[in-house]
Protein backbone atom coordinates (compact mmCIF):
# COMPACT_ATOMS: atom_id res chain seq x y z
CA UNK A 1 0.00 0.00 0.00
CA UNK A 2 2.81 2.37 0.92
CA UNK A 3 4.69 1.71 -2.32
CA UNK A 4 1.55 2.01 -4.43
CA UNK A 5 0.48 5.33 -2.97
CA UNK A 6 4.00 6.73 -3.13
CA UNK A 7 4.06 5.91 -6.84
CA UNK A 8 0.68 7.52 -7.32
CA UNK A 9 1.99 10.57 -5.51
CA UNK A 10 4.93 10.77 -7.95
CA UNK A 11 2.76 10.45 -11.05
CA UNK A 12 0.40 13.13 -9.81
CA UNK A 13 3.36 15.35 -9.04
CA UNK A 14 4.44 15.16 -12.68
CA UNK A 15 0.91 15.83 -13.91
CA UNK A 16 0.61 18.84 -11.65
CA UNK A 17 3.58 20.64 -13.16
CA UNK A 18 1.30 21.64 -16.04
CA UNK A 19 0.14 25.20 -15.33
CA UNK A 20 -3.38 25.47 -13.96
CA UNK A 21 -4.93 28.72 -15.22
CA UNK A 22 -7.08 29.37 -12.16
CA UNK A 23 -4.05 29.12 -9.90
CA UNK A 24 -1.93 31.78 -11.54
CA UNK A 25 -2.16 33.97 -8.47
CA UNK A 26 -1.48 33.10 -4.86
CA UNK A 27 -1.61 34.71 -1.49
CA UNK A 28 1.09 33.73 0.96
CA UNK A 29 0.45 34.48 4.63
CA UNK A 30 3.26 34.19 7.14
CA UNK A 31 3.59 33.95 10.88
CA UNK A 32 7.00 33.85 12.58
CA UNK A 33 7.69 30.25 11.61
CA UNK A 34 4.85 29.07 9.39
CA UNK A 35 3.73 30.05 5.88
CA UNK A 36 0.51 29.15 4.11
CA UNK A 37 -0.10 29.63 0.38
CA UNK A 38 -3.64 30.13 -0.91
CA UNK A 39 -4.76 30.28 -4.51
CA UNK A 40 -7.71 31.87 -6.30
CA UNK A 41 -10.01 29.03 -5.38
CA UNK A 42 -9.21 29.31 -1.68
CA UNK A 43 -7.20 26.10 -1.57
CA UNK A 44 -3.60 25.44 -0.58
CA UNK A 45 -0.65 24.42 -2.76
CA UNK A 46 -0.64 27.67 -4.70
CA UNK A 47 2.24 28.59 -7.01
CA UNK A 48 5.30 29.58 -4.97
CA UNK A 49 5.47 33.36 -4.68
CA UNK A 50 7.12 35.74 -4.48
CA UNK A 51 10.57 34.68 -5.65
CA UNK A 52 11.94 31.22 -6.24
CA UNK A 53 11.25 28.26 -3.98
CA UNK A 54 14.52 27.43 -2.13
CA UNK A 55 13.31 23.83 -1.83
CA UNK A 56 12.60 23.60 -5.57
CA UNK A 57 9.01 22.34 -5.10
CA UNK A 58 7.38 25.35 -6.76
CA UNK A 59 4.22 25.26 -4.66
CA UNK A 60 3.39 26.65 -1.29
CA UNK A 61 0.86 24.89 0.91
CA UNK A 62 1.78 24.79 4.57
CA UNK A 63 5.44 25.11 5.55
CA UNK A 64 7.33 25.54 8.79
CA UNK A 65 10.81 26.75 9.64
CA UNK A 66 11.82 25.58 13.11
CA UNK A 67 15.52 25.69 14.02
CA UNK A 68 16.33 27.12 10.59
CA UNK A 69 15.20 24.10 8.55
CA UNK A 70 12.30 24.66 6.16
CA UNK A 71 9.88 21.73 6.05
CA UNK A 72 6.88 21.17 3.77
CA UNK A 73 3.72 19.32 4.71
CA UNK A 74 1.50 19.05 1.64
CA UNK A 75 3.43 20.41 -1.33
CA UNK A 76 5.50 17.37 -2.29
CA UNK A 77 4.14 14.54 -4.43
CA UNK A 78 0.45 14.94 -5.18
CA UNK A 79 -0.57 18.55 -4.57
CA UNK A 80 -3.94 17.10 -3.52
CA UNK A 81 -5.64 19.66 -1.28
CA UNK A 82 -9.03 21.12 -1.78
CA UNK A 83 -12.52 21.74 -0.61
CA UNK A 84 -16.05 21.41 -1.87
CA UNK A 85 -19.53 22.49 -0.85
CA UNK A 86 -22.86 21.13 -2.04
CA UNK A 87 -26.54 21.41 -1.30
CA UNK A 88 -29.82 20.11 -2.67
CA UNK A 89 -32.16 22.81 -3.99
CA UNK A 90 -35.99 22.90 -4.07
CA UNK A 91 -36.08 21.06 -7.40
CA UNK A 92 -34.10 18.18 -5.88
CA UNK A 93 -30.98 19.00 -7.87
CA UNK A 94 -27.59 18.78 -6.15
CA UNK A 95 -25.66 22.01 -6.63
CA UNK A 96 -21.94 21.93 -5.94
CA UNK A 97 -18.67 23.77 -6.14
CA UNK A 98 -15.46 21.94 -5.47
CA UNK A 99 -11.84 22.39 -6.16
CA UNK A 100 -8.67 20.35 -5.81
CA UNK A 101 -5.21 20.71 -7.24
CA UNK A 102 -5.23 16.98 -7.95
CA UNK A 103 -7.08 17.39 -11.22
CA UNK A 104 -7.81 13.70 -11.47
CA UNK A 105 -10.46 13.88 -8.77
CA UNK A 106 -11.72 17.43 -9.07
CA UNK A 107 -12.40 18.54 -12.62
CA UNK A 108 -12.71 22.30 -12.93
CA UNK A 109 -16.24 23.15 -12.01
CA UNK A 110 -18.10 25.27 -14.60
CA UNK A 111 -19.80 27.12 -11.78
CA UNK A 112 -16.57 28.12 -10.10
CA UNK A 113 -15.98 31.86 -10.10
CA UNK A 114 -13.08 32.52 -7.76
CA UNK A 115 -12.56 36.06 -6.63
CA UNK A 116 -9.22 37.85 -6.39
CA UNK A 117 -6.78 36.82 -3.68
CA UNK A 118 -4.72 39.91 -2.90
CA UNK A 119 -1.71 39.45 -0.66
CA UNK A 120 -2.09 41.12 2.70
CA UNK A 121 -3.07 40.37 6.24
CA UNK A 122 -5.91 38.22 4.98
CA UNK A 123 -6.58 36.21 1.84
CA UNK A 124 -10.20 36.06 0.75
CA UNK A 125 -11.57 33.75 -1.90
CA UNK A 126 -15.26 33.65 -2.74
CA UNK A 127 -16.93 31.16 -5.05
CA UNK A 128 -20.54 31.05 -6.06
CA UNK A 129 -23.10 28.57 -7.35
CA UNK A 130 -25.57 30.82 -9.20
CA UNK A 131 -29.07 31.02 -7.70
CA UNK A 132 -27.98 28.72 -4.89
CA UNK A 133 -25.13 29.69 -2.58
CA UNK A 134 -21.75 31.33 -2.15
CA UNK A 135 -18.75 29.97 -0.25
CA UNK A 136 -16.34 32.48 1.21
CA UNK A 137 -12.93 31.52 2.67
CA UNK A 138 -11.14 34.22 4.64
CA UNK A 139 -7.62 33.17 5.59
CA UNK A 140 -6.06 35.17 8.42
CA UNK A 141 -3.65 34.84 11.36
CA UNK A 142 -5.57 33.26 14.25
CA UNK A 143 -3.85 35.13 17.06
CA UNK A 144 -2.32 31.85 18.23
CA UNK A 145 1.36 31.67 17.18
CA UNK A 146 1.89 29.72 13.96
CA UNK A 147 -1.78 28.95 13.40
CA UNK A 148 -3.91 30.37 10.58
CA UNK A 149 -7.68 30.58 10.79
CA UNK A 150 -9.96 30.23 7.79
CA UNK A 151 -13.42 31.64 8.37
CA UNK A 152 -15.71 29.72 6.03
CA UNK A 153 -19.17 31.10 5.27
CA UNK A 154 -21.77 29.29 3.17
CA UNK A 155 -24.59 31.68 2.28
CA UNK A 156 -27.90 30.79 0.66
CA UNK A 157 -28.10 33.45 -2.05
CA UNK A 158 -30.96 31.72 -3.87
CA UNK A 159 -34.71 32.00 -3.38
CA UNK A 160 -35.47 28.54 -1.98
CA UNK A 161 -34.35 26.57 1.04
CA UNK A 162 -31.25 24.40 0.58
CA UNK A 163 -31.07 21.00 2.23
CA UNK A 164 -28.22 18.52 2.71
CA UNK A 165 -25.74 21.35 2.99
CA UNK A 166 -22.26 19.80 3.01
CA UNK A 167 -18.66 20.91 3.12
CA UNK A 168 -15.68 18.68 2.55
CA UNK A 169 -11.98 19.45 2.95
CA UNK A 170 -9.18 17.13 1.96
CA UNK A 171 -5.40 17.26 2.29
CA UNK A 172 -2.72 14.79 1.29
CA UNK A 173 0.05 15.15 3.83
CA UNK A 174 3.65 14.60 2.73
CA UNK A 175 5.54 15.54 5.87
CA UNK A 176 9.22 16.47 5.58
CA UNK A 177 11.77 15.09 6.12
CA UNK A 178 10.05 11.75 5.34
CA UNK A 179 7.35 12.69 2.81
CA UNK A 180 4.98 9.86 1.70
CA UNK A 181 5.69 8.08 5.00
CA UNK A 182 3.87 9.89 7.77
CA UNK A 183 1.84 9.17 10.85
CA UNK A 184 -1.63 10.66 11.17
CA UNK A 185 -3.91 11.25 14.10
CA UNK A 186 -7.59 11.99 13.50
CA UNK A 187 -9.05 13.13 16.78
CA UNK A 188 -11.71 15.24 18.48
CA UNK A 189 -12.18 16.48 22.00
CA UNK A 190 -14.46 14.43 24.24
CA UNK A 191 -16.21 11.12 23.72
CA UNK A 192 -18.64 12.09 21.01
CA UNK A 193 -17.64 13.34 17.62
CA UNK A 194 -18.82 16.85 16.66
CA UNK A 195 -22.46 16.92 15.69
CA UNK A 196 -21.83 18.19 12.17
CA UNK A 197 -18.97 15.82 11.32
CA UNK A 198 -20.56 13.38 8.90
CA UNK A 199 -17.57 11.35 7.75
CA UNK A 200 -13.78 11.38 7.84
CA UNK A 201 -10.84 9.28 6.82
CA UNK A 202 -7.08 9.33 6.49
CA UNK A 203 -7.23 9.28 2.69
CA UNK A 204 -5.61 12.43 1.38
CA UNK A 205 -6.38 11.34 -2.18
CA UNK A 206 -10.15 11.45 -1.68
CA UNK A 207 -12.20 13.67 -3.95
CA UNK A 208 -13.05 17.08 -2.59
CA UNK A 209 -16.59 16.80 -3.98
CA UNK A 210 -18.98 16.41 -1.04
CA UNK A 211 -21.46 13.60 -1.22
CA UNK A 212 -21.85 10.02 -0.15
CA UNK A 213 -20.28 9.83 3.33
CA UNK A 214 -19.09 6.33 2.46
CA UNK A 215 -16.95 7.82 -0.30
CA UNK A 216 -14.63 9.93 1.79
CA UNK A 217 -11.85 7.44 1.20
CA UNK A 218 -10.71 3.92 1.46
CA UNK A 219 -9.91 4.00 5.17
CA UNK A 220 -13.03 5.41 6.76
CA UNK A 221 -12.93 6.13 10.43
CA UNK A 222 -16.21 4.82 11.87
CA UNK A 223 -18.44 7.26 13.77
CA UNK A 224 -17.21 8.08 17.28
CA UNK A 225 -13.86 6.46 16.57
CA UNK A 226 -10.47 8.13 16.49
CA UNK A 227 -7.41 7.18 14.48
CA UNK A 228 -4.38 7.72 16.71
CA UNK A 229 -0.90 7.67 15.21
CA UNK A 230 -1.80 5.60 12.21
CA UNK A 231 1.15 4.94 9.90
CA UNK A 232 3.74 5.07 8.56
CA UNK A 233 1.91 5.47 5.28
CA UNK A 234 1.28 8.10 2.59
CA UNK A 235 -1.59 9.44 4.59
CA UNK A 236 -3.76 12.50 4.56
CA UNK A 237 -7.10 13.55 5.96
CA UNK A 238 -10.57 14.27 4.68
CA UNK A 239 -13.43 15.71 6.72
CA UNK A 240 -17.05 16.02 5.56
CA UNK A 241 -19.53 18.13 7.49
CA UNK A 242 -23.30 18.24 7.09
CA UNK A 243 -25.20 21.31 8.27
CA UNK A 244 -28.82 22.20 8.96
CA UNK A 245 -31.02 23.37 6.08
CA UNK A 246 -30.38 26.94 4.94
CA UNK A 247 -33.32 29.25 4.24
CA UNK A 248 -32.83 31.99 1.60
CA UNK A 249 -30.50 34.68 3.00
CA UNK A 250 -29.36 32.38 5.80
CA UNK A 251 -25.72 31.46 6.20
CA UNK A 252 -23.52 29.19 8.29
CA UNK A 253 -20.00 29.99 9.43
CA UNK A 254 -17.32 27.74 10.90
CA UNK A 255 -13.55 27.87 11.25
CA UNK A 256 -10.76 25.83 9.75
CA UNK A 257 -7.25 26.04 11.21
CA UNK A 258 -3.90 25.28 9.61
CA UNK A 259 -0.63 25.34 11.51
CA UNK A 260 2.50 23.67 12.79
CA UNK A 261 4.51 23.38 15.99
CA UNK A 262 7.92 21.89 16.86
CA UNK A 263 6.45 19.12 19.03
CA UNK A 264 3.27 17.12 19.50
CA UNK A 265 2.69 18.72 22.87
CA UNK A 266 3.03 22.24 21.45
CA UNK A 267 0.80 21.35 18.49
CA UNK A 268 -1.96 20.22 20.86
CA UNK A 269 -1.53 23.35 22.96
CA UNK A 270 -1.93 25.42 19.77
CA UNK A 271 -5.10 23.48 18.87
CA UNK A 272 -6.43 24.22 22.34
CA UNK A 273 -5.42 27.86 21.93
CA UNK A 274 -7.77 28.23 18.96
CA UNK A 275 -10.51 26.08 20.48
CA UNK A 276 -10.33 23.32 17.86
CA UNK A 277 -13.07 20.68 18.11
CA UNK A 278 -11.82 18.10 15.61
CA UNK A 279 -8.43 17.80 13.94
CA UNK A 280 -5.81 15.92 11.94
CA UNK A 281 -2.21 15.91 13.18
CA UNK A 282 0.57 14.74 10.88
CA UNK A 283 4.07 13.62 11.90
CA UNK A 284 7.20 12.59 10.07
CA UNK A 285 8.71 9.18 10.75
CA UNK A 286 11.80 8.11 12.69
CA UNK A 287 13.42 4.69 12.91
CA UNK A 288 14.10 2.09 10.24
CA UNK A 289 12.97 -1.39 9.27
CA UNK A 290 15.26 -3.10 11.77
CA UNK A 291 14.54 -0.83 14.74
CA UNK A 292 10.91 -0.29 13.81
CA UNK A 293 9.22 2.99 12.84
CA UNK A 294 7.77 5.63 15.09
CA UNK A 295 6.00 8.95 14.74
CA UNK A 296 8.46 11.79 15.28
CA UNK A 297 6.65 13.51 18.11
CA UNK A 298 9.42 15.78 19.34
CA UNK A 299 12.23 16.28 16.90
CA UNK A 300 10.70 17.90 13.83
CA UNK A 301 7.65 19.88 12.79
CA UNK A 302 4.18 18.55 13.58
CA UNK A 303 1.55 19.87 11.14
CA UNK A 304 -2.19 20.01 11.59
CA UNK A 305 -5.48 21.13 10.19
CA UNK A 306 -8.55 21.43 12.35
CA UNK A 307 -12.11 22.71 12.61
CA UNK A 308 -14.08 24.70 15.16
CA UNK A 309 -17.73 25.74 15.29
CA UNK A 310 -18.90 22.38 13.93
CA UNK A 311 -20.93 21.26 16.94
CA UNK A 312 -18.09 19.78 18.98
CA UNK A 313 -16.47 20.67 22.29
CA UNK A 314 -13.45 22.98 22.00
CA UNK A 315 -10.21 21.41 23.21
CA UNK A 316 -9.38 23.09 26.53
CA UNK A 317 -5.92 24.46 27.20
CA UNK A 318 -3.75 22.14 29.33
CA UNK A 319 -4.29 22.69 33.07
CA UNK A 320 -1.80 20.36 34.78
CA UNK A 321 -2.80 21.22 38.34
CA UNK A 322 -6.54 21.25 37.57
CA UNK A 323 -7.13 24.60 39.26
CA UNK A 324 -9.13 26.00 36.36
CA UNK A 325 -6.33 28.29 35.15
CA UNK A 326 -4.63 27.06 31.93
CA UNK A 327 -0.90 26.27 32.39
CA UNK A 328 0.24 29.05 30.14
CA UNK A 329 -1.66 31.68 32.15
CA UNK A 330 -1.13 30.05 35.55
CA UNK A 331 1.33 31.75 37.94
CA UNK A 332 1.92 28.24 39.35
CA UNK A 333 1.13 25.71 36.57
CA UNK A 334 1.85 22.66 38.72
CA UNK A 335 0.54 23.80 42.11
CA UNK A 336 -3.23 24.29 42.39
CA UNK A 337 -3.71 27.96 43.29
CA UNK A 338 -7.03 29.24 41.98
CA UNK A 339 -6.45 32.58 43.78
CA UNK A 340 -3.32 33.22 41.65
CA UNK A 341 -1.67 35.32 44.37
CA UNK A 342 1.67 36.77 43.28
CA UNK A 343 2.65 39.20 46.05
CA UNK A 344 5.99 40.22 44.62
CA UNK A 345 4.62 40.54 41.07
CA UNK A 346 7.45 38.49 39.57
CA UNK A 347 5.09 36.30 37.51
CA UNK A 348 5.66 33.34 39.83
CA UNK A 349 2.78 32.80 42.25
CA UNK A 350 3.31 32.69 45.98
CA UNK A 351 2.27 29.03 46.02
CA UNK A 352 5.34 28.05 44.00
CA UNK A 353 7.66 31.03 44.37
CA UNK A 354 11.06 30.06 45.70
CA UNK A 355 11.64 33.69 46.63
CA UNK A 356 11.98 34.04 50.40
CA UNK A 357 11.02 37.30 52.08
CA UNK A 358 13.48 39.20 54.32
CA UNK A 359 13.87 37.96 57.89
CA UNK A 360 13.06 40.23 60.86
CA UNK A 361 13.45 37.71 63.69
CA UNK A 362 16.88 38.94 64.85
CA UNK A 363 16.20 42.69 64.89
CA UNK A 364 17.28 44.58 68.01
CA UNK A 365 17.06 48.23 68.95
CA UNK A 366 20.35 50.12 69.09
CA UNK A 367 20.89 53.21 71.31
CA UNK A 368 18.24 52.46 73.85
CA UNK A 369 18.41 50.02 76.77
CA UNK A 370 15.60 47.53 77.30
CA UNK A 371 14.91 49.26 80.62
CA UNK A 372 15.44 52.95 81.28
CA UNK A 373 16.22 54.44 84.63
CA UNK A 374 16.36 57.36 85.55
CA UNK A 375 13.63 58.58 83.15
CA UNK A 376 14.11 62.10 81.78
CA UNK A 377 10.94 63.25 80.01
CA UNK A 378 12.52 66.43 78.59
CA UNK A 379 14.63 64.61 76.05
CA UNK A 380 13.46 62.10 73.46
CA UNK A 381 15.76 59.12 73.44
CA UNK A 382 16.77 58.22 69.90
CA UNK A 383 17.41 54.72 68.63
CA UNK A 384 18.17 52.82 65.46
CA UNK A 385 17.97 49.06 64.89
CA UNK A 386 19.97 46.23 63.37
CA UNK A 387 19.80 42.51 62.73
CA UNK A 388 17.47 42.36 59.68
CA UNK A 389 18.44 39.77 57.04
CA UNK A 390 17.62 39.84 53.30
CA UNK A 391 15.74 36.92 51.66
CA UNK A 392 16.26 36.14 47.95
CA UNK A 393 16.09 39.81 47.04
CA UNK A 394 17.99 42.83 48.38
CA UNK A 395 16.39 44.86 51.10
CA UNK A 396 14.75 47.99 49.71
CA UNK A 397 13.61 49.61 52.93
CA UNK A 398 13.77 49.02 56.70
CA UNK A 399 11.68 51.33 58.85
CA UNK A 400 10.00 51.56 62.20
CA UNK A 401 6.43 50.65 61.37
CA UNK A 402 4.82 51.60 64.68
CA UNK A 403 5.48 52.57 68.29
CA UNK A 404 2.80 51.81 70.84
CA UNK A 405 2.63 52.05 74.63
CA UNK A 406 0.50 50.81 77.47
CA UNK A 407 -0.33 54.20 78.93
CA UNK A 408 -2.43 57.00 77.52
CA UNK A 409 -0.44 59.53 75.49
CA UNK A 410 -1.56 62.59 77.39
CA UNK A 411 0.59 62.13 80.45
CA UNK A 412 3.29 64.39 79.10
CA UNK A 413 0.89 66.94 77.73
CA UNK A 414 0.68 67.95 74.06
CA UNK A 415 3.89 66.33 72.94
CA UNK A 416 3.93 62.92 71.27
CA UNK A 417 5.62 60.29 73.39
CA UNK A 418 7.49 58.89 70.40
CA UNK A 419 8.66 59.71 66.89
CA UNK A 420 9.43 57.64 63.82
CA UNK A 421 12.46 58.91 61.93
CA UNK A 422 14.50 57.72 58.96
CA UNK A 423 16.21 54.49 60.00
CA UNK A 424 14.92 54.56 63.56
CA UNK A 425 12.83 56.47 66.03
CA UNK A 426 12.69 58.02 69.50
CA UNK A 427 10.80 57.47 72.73
CA UNK A 428 10.16 59.75 75.61
CA UNK A 429 11.46 58.18 78.83
CA UNK A 430 8.39 58.97 80.87
CA UNK A 431 5.65 57.18 82.65
CA UNK A 432 2.48 57.85 84.48
CA UNK A 433 3.06 58.55 88.14
CA UNK A 434 0.85 55.73 89.17
CA UNK A 435 0.95 52.20 87.87
CA UNK A 436 3.82 49.85 87.20
CA UNK A 437 5.87 51.85 84.72
CA UNK A 438 5.47 52.22 80.96
CA UNK A 439 6.18 49.72 78.23
CA UNK A 440 6.88 50.90 74.68
CA UNK A 441 6.52 48.39 71.86
CA UNK A 442 8.43 49.10 68.65
CA UNK A 443 7.72 47.14 65.43
CA UNK A 444 10.13 47.28 62.49
CA UNK A 445 9.10 46.47 58.88
CA UNK A 446 11.65 45.36 56.29
CA UNK A 447 10.67 45.26 52.58
CA UNK A 448 12.71 43.82 49.71
CA UNK A 449 13.01 44.96 46.09
CA UNK A 450 10.26 42.52 45.07
CA UNK A 451 7.81 43.93 47.59
CA UNK A 452 8.05 41.01 50.02
CA UNK A 453 8.33 42.06 53.65
CA UNK A 454 8.64 40.92 57.25
CA UNK A 455 7.76 42.61 60.52
CA UNK A 456 9.78 42.22 63.70
CA UNK A 457 8.35 40.80 66.87
CA UNK A 458 7.45 43.61 69.35
CA UNK A 459 10.68 45.20 70.63
CA UNK A 460 9.97 46.34 74.22
CA UNK A 461 11.51 49.31 76.03
CA UNK A 462 10.44 49.73 79.64
CA UNK A 463 10.45 52.86 81.68
CA UNK A 464 10.98 51.34 85.11
CA UNK A 465 8.95 52.42 88.08
CA UNK A 466 11.92 52.35 90.41
CA UNK A 467 15.61 51.82 89.97
CA UNK A 468 16.47 48.17 89.30
CA UNK A 469 13.03 47.15 90.19
CA UNK A 470 11.88 44.58 87.67
CA UNK A 471 8.27 45.41 87.66
CA UNK A 472 5.78 43.44 85.58
CA UNK A 473 4.44 45.17 82.51
CA UNK A 474 1.19 46.95 82.68
CA UNK A 475 -1.84 44.78 82.27
CA UNK A 476 -3.28 47.29 79.82
CA UNK A 477 -1.25 46.04 76.85
CA UNK A 478 0.56 48.17 74.31
CA UNK A 479 -2.56 49.65 72.76
CA UNK A 480 -1.91 53.39 72.53
CA UNK A 481 -0.16 54.93 69.53
CA UNK A 482 2.84 56.75 71.03
CA UNK A 483 3.42 58.90 67.94
CA UNK A 484 0.26 61.02 68.27
CA UNK A 485 0.19 64.12 70.49
CA UNK A 486 -1.61 64.08 73.79
CA UNK A 487 -5.20 65.35 73.82
CA UNK A 488 -6.01 66.49 77.34
CA UNK A 489 -3.93 69.65 77.70
CA UNK A 490 -5.55 72.60 79.40
CA UNK A 491 -4.62 75.73 81.28
CA UNK A 492 -4.98 73.73 84.43
CA UNK A 493 -2.47 71.23 83.10
CA UNK A 494 -0.13 73.28 80.91
CA UNK A 495 2.22 71.82 78.39
CA UNK A 496 5.76 71.36 79.49
CA UNK A 497 8.83 71.73 77.38
CA UNK A 498 10.13 68.57 75.89
Ligand SMILES: *[C@@H]1O[C@H](CO)[C@@H](O)[C@H](O)[C@H]1NC(C)=O
Pocket residue numbers: 153155156157249251
Ligand atom coordinates in the same frame (compact mmCIF):
# COMPACT_ATOMS: atom_id res chain seq x y z
C1 LIG B 1 -25.53 36.48 2.11
O1 LIG B 1 -25.82 36.99 0.83
C2 LIG B 1 -26.65 38.12 0.82
C3 LIG B 1 -26.94 38.49 -0.61
O2 LIG B 1 -27.59 37.44 -1.26
C4 LIG B 1 -26.00 39.25 1.55
O3 LIG B 1 -26.87 40.36 1.62
C5 LIG B 1 -25.64 38.80 2.94
O4 LIG B 1 -24.90 39.81 3.59
C6 LIG B 1 -24.80 37.53 2.90
N1 LIG B 1 -24.56 37.07 4.24
C7 LIG B 1 -23.35 36.79 4.68
C8 LIG B 1 -23.26 36.31 6.10
O5 LIG B 1 -22.34 36.90 4.01
Ligand SMILES: *[C@@H]1O[C@H](CO)[C@@H](O)[C@H](O)[C@H]1NC(C)=O
Pocket residue numbers: 287288289290291
Ligand atom coordinates in the same frame (compact mmCIF):
# COMPACT_ATOMS: atom_id res chain seq x y z
C1 LIG C 1 18.62 1.47 11.99
O1 LIG C 1 18.82 2.46 13.01
C2 LIG C 1 19.75 2.06 13.98
C3 LIG C 1 19.72 3.10 15.11
O2 LIG C 1 19.81 4.39 14.60
C4 LIG C 1 21.10 1.95 13.33
O3 LIG C 1 22.07 1.55 14.29
C5 LIG C 1 21.03 0.91 12.21
O4 LIG C 1 22.23 0.88 11.50
C6 LIG C 1 19.91 1.23 11.26
N1 LIG C 1 19.72 0.12 10.35
C7 LIG C 1 19.47 0.30 9.06
C8 LIG C 1 19.25 -0.97 8.26
O5 LIG C 1 19.44 1.40 8.53
Ligand SMILES: *[C@@H]1O[C@H](CO)[C@@H](O)[C@H](O)[C@H]1NC(C)=O
Pocket residue numbers: 265297298
Ligand atom coordinates in the same frame (compact mmCIF):
# COMPACT_ATOMS: atom_id res chain seq x y z
C1 LIG D 1 8.62 14.22 23.92
O1 LIG D 1 8.91 15.23 24.87
C2 LIG D 1 8.08 15.15 26.01
C3 LIG D 1 8.35 16.36 26.85
O2 LIG D 1 9.71 16.63 26.93
C4 LIG D 1 8.36 13.83 26.74
O3 LIG D 1 7.54 13.74 27.87
C5 LIG D 1 8.07 12.68 25.81
O4 LIG D 1 8.44 11.47 26.41
C6 LIG D 1 8.83 12.83 24.50
N1 LIG D 1 8.36 11.82 23.59
C7 LIG D 1 9.17 11.16 22.80
C8 LIG D 1 8.53 10.13 21.95
O5 LIG D 1 10.38 11.36 22.75
Ligand SMILES: *[C@@H]1O[C@H](CO)[C@@H](O)[C@H](O)[C@H]1NC(C)=O
Pocket residue numbers: 066067262263298299300301
Ligand atom coordinates in the same frame (compact mmCIF):
# COMPACT_ATOMS: atom_id res chain seq x y z
C1 LIG E 1 15.53 22.54 17.85
O1 LIG E 1 16.79 22.47 18.47
C2 LIG E 1 16.75 22.11 19.84
C3 LIG E 1 18.14 22.22 20.39
O2 LIG E 1 19.07 21.62 19.55
C4 LIG E 1 16.19 20.68 19.94
O3 LIG E 1 16.09 20.29 21.30
C5 LIG E 1 14.80 20.65 19.33
O4 LIG E 1 14.32 19.34 19.33
C6 LIG E 1 14.84 21.16 17.90
N1 LIG E 1 13.49 21.26 17.41
C7 LIG E 1 13.14 20.95 16.18
C8 LIG E 1 11.73 21.13 15.84
O5 LIG E 1 13.95 20.55 15.35
